Amino acid sequence: MAGFRMGAAGTAMAAALGLAGVAAALAPMLPVKGQGTPGLVEFRWDSSKDYRKLYYFMTDTKRLKRSEYYLILKPKDRKTAILKLVVGIPKSFDTTIDPKRVKLCYMKEGGMLSRTRCETDIPATVEVAADGTAIEIFPDTPVPVGKTIGVYINMFNPFNIGMYQFNALAQAPGDVPVSGYLGSWLIQIDPQSD
Secondary structure (H helix, E strand, O other), X not given: OHHHXXXXXXXXXXXXXXXXXXXXXXXXXOOOOOOOOOOXXXXXXXXXXXXXXXXXXXXXXXXXXXEEEEEEEOHHHOOOOXXXXXXXXXXXXXXXXXXXXXXXXXXXXXXXXXXXXXXXXXXXXXXXXXXXXXXXXXXXOOEOOOOOEEEXXXXXXXXXXXXXXXXXXXXXXXXXXXXXXEEEEEEEEEOOOO
């Protein structure tokens, strides 16, 4: 009986190694390109009901590459007009953000047949914190609800690979100037492939 178990285990292992060998042989013939969109499955250590995932698109996810970031806020992501929008960036996301390369715009979401892009710029003043941990955007007039908007950023990706959580905080028009949490973009920076 023990011999049968070892034989069955050996057969299963040989079959698995055979499939692995076929996959390894085909790998050089099938180039795979990563995409700058978030994955379908997202793993978080501290899963919380207070976390809201926001959609984004990047033109290049490789470290040190110039990339266009589209941080998107869909109509379902906000319930009020926006007087001020703050994008919180972790300190470990070590890159220089030029405020001249940041803009707020009405977005066209991409899909299978079209590309994510800005349709119309929203006139706004953009300020970047000296330490690079926040982008503050002050629209000339409050941005009404009902349309997809986004923050467009053109910058070089940081050197360090990994996942970075950018947080969206918005201030609504009213008597109390308090910013509320809208959600987070979980940005992934990948190593360069040779």
